[in-house]
Amino acid sequence: MEFKDILAISGQPGLYKYVAHSSRGIIVESLSDGKRMNASATARVSALAEISMFTEGEDIPLADVFTRMYAHTEGKEGLSPKSTPEAMKAYFAEVLPEYDRERVHVSDIKKALSWFNILVGAGLTEFTLPEEEEQPSEE
Numbered sequence: 001m002e003f004k005d006i007l008a009i010s011g012q013p014g015l016y017k018y019v020a021h022s023s024r025g026i027i028v029e030s031l032s033d034g035k036r037m038n039a040s041a042t043a044r045v046s047a048l049a050e051i052s053m054f055t056e057g058e059d060i061p062l063a064d065v066f067t068r069m070y071a072h073t074e075g076k077e078g079l080s081p082k083s084t085p086e087a088m089k090a091y092f093a094e095v096l097p098e099y100d101r102e103r104v105h106v107s108d109i110k111k112a113l114s115w116f117n118i119l120v121g122a123g124l125t126e127f128t129l130p131e132e133e134e135q136p137s138e139e
Contacts, residue, residue, distance in 0.1 A: 003049055003063055003127050006031070006119065010044035015118050031122040048115065049129050053108070054100040062112070066127040068095050069116050077121060081114040088113065 005018045007028060016028035016039070025041040039045055052059040069078050072095050079091040085106045092099060092109045119127075 001122070001124055003066075003124065004047065004129065006048045006124070007039075008046045008048060008051075008115070009039050010046075012039075012043075015048070015115055015122075031118055053096065053112070054103040055096070055098045056100055057098060060096070060098075061129060062115075063127040063129050065096055065112060066116050066119065069112075070120070070125065070127065073120075075120070075125065077117040078113050081110045081117070083113075 001017055007016045007018055009016060009028070015031045017031060019027040019029050019036060021027075022038055025039050025043065026045070027036055028039050029036045048062055051062040053062060053065050072078070078095075079088060081088070083091075088106060088109045089101075092104075092112075
C-alpha cells in the first residue's frame with residue numbers, strides 16, 4: 001500500500017485504498033474493515049497525496065505533515081481526534097509550528113488526526129509523494 005493510492009471520499013467515513021477502475025467509477029477498499037465498494041463517478045474523491053495544509057509560508061503537503069506526526073509520535077498513533085479543540089491545536093502546534101492558525105480550522109486538524117491514526121493503524125509508515133521517490137541518476 002502506497003500513500004499515493006489512499007483516498008478520502010466525501011460523505012464516507014474513513015480512508016480507502018484505490019483498487020481498480022469500474023464501469024461506474026472506481027473500486028476502493030476500506031482501510032478500517034477491508035470491505036470493497038464502488039465509488040461512483042460523481043462522488044467527490046480526493047487523493048491524500050494531493051491535499052496540503054496552510055502554513056504561514058508555502059502550503060505543506062499532507063504527506064509531510066504526516067511524516068512529522070509519525071516522527072513526533074515515534075511511530076505510534078497521534079492524539080485522538082475526540083480530544084478538546086485546545087488540545088488538538090496545541091498538539092498540531094508542536095508538530096507543525098508554522099501552520100496558519102487563521103486558515104486551518106479545528107475541523108481540519110481533527111480530520112488530519114483521524115486520517116493519520118487510520119493510516120498508522122493500517123500499517124502505513126511511509127508518507128512519500130510520487131515525485132519524491134528516487135529517480136535514477138543521469139550520467
